[in-house]
Amino acid sequence: MKVYTRTGDDGTTALFGGGRVPKDDLRVAAYGSVDEANSALGLARASLASEPEGSPLRALDDDLQALQALLFDLGADLATPLGTKARSHVTPVDAADVERLEGLIDTYSEELPPLRSFVLPAGTPAAAALHLARSVVRRAERDTLALSRRDEVNPRALVVLNRLSDLLFTLARVANVRAGVEEVRWTPRR
Numbered sequence: 001m002k003v004y005t006r007t008g009d010d011g012t013t014a015l016f017g018g019g020r021v022p023k024d025d026l027r028v029a030a031y032g033s034v035d036e037a038n039s040a041l042g043l044a045r046a047s048l049a050s051e052p053e054g055s056p057l058r059a060l061d062d063d064l065q066a067l068q069a070l071l072f073d074l075g076a077d078l079a080t081p082l083g084t085k086a087r088s089h090v091t092p093v094d095a096a097d098v099e100r101l102e103g104l105i106d107t108y109s110e111e112l113p114p115l116r117s118f119v120l121p122a123g124t125p126a127a128a129a130l131h132l133a134r135s136v137v138r139r140a141e142r143d144t145l146a147l148s149r150r151d152e153v154n155p156r157a158l159v160v161l162n163r164l165s166d167l168l169f170t171l172a173r174v175a176n177v178r179a180g181v182e183e184v185r186w187t188p189r190r
Contacts, residue, residue: 016079017086026147031078033140034161038071040136044129056178057126060171063104067164070097074160078144082152093160101163108170111177118186123176130175134168137161 012020013028021028041064051058073091080090121131141161147153176183 015081016076016090017081017084019081026143026150027078027081030140030143030147030153031075033136033143034071034075034078037133037136037140037164038068038075040129040133041068041071044126044133047125047129057124057175060126060175060178063171067167070160070164074157077154077157078147082154092154093156095156098156098159098163101160101167105163105167105170108167108174112170112173113177115173119173120184120186121172122184123172123181124179126179127172127175127181130168130172134165134172137165137168141165 008023011023013023014020015027045061045064045068048058048061048064070093074093076090077092080086121128121135138161141158144153144157144161148155148158173183
């Protein structure tokens with residue numbers, strides 16, 4: 001199978017479930033931002049790969065891999081319009097996904113000192129990559145909200161994105177704490 005098909009040379013792309021839309025369509029923006037967030041998580045995982053096996057930082061990798069799988073499912077969910085036959089091939093995000101994300105936030109939060117000020121996206125390479133993923137997830141949330149105003153989408157998609165950004169913020173802090181790197185607190189310029 002070739003990577004290039006030439007079918008998108010006219011500025012359109014196929015949806016999973018049929019039909020073609022412009023590449024700047026709201027639906028493409030939503031699942032494209034989810035794909036970008038997944039890539040940012042891949043960057044975070046790559047930074048963890050240099051950590052010794054069994055290290056506290058490396059232990060985050062299994063959860064990050066699971067989050068990548070969740071994002072892949074979410075991308076397919078958003079790429080497939082509701083009501084199409086192809087929905088039977090999609091694993092939609094659901095309430096159980098939200099519960100799992102909340103459970104991870106609660107578990108990881110137990111490792112953290114109380115947050116007393118805003119923190120800058122900095123610290124270890126893994127923490128910085130997790131902050132990048134968090135900010136891309138926030139964009140995906142905005143893009144999905146815009147799409148939901150035009151087309152019906154799985155209502156759990158927005159909830160999952162909201163919880164996921166909270167989890168990634170938490171994981172970025174955990175990455176710094178586990179590495180013994182102090183968080184960079186925001187200091188107002190004036």
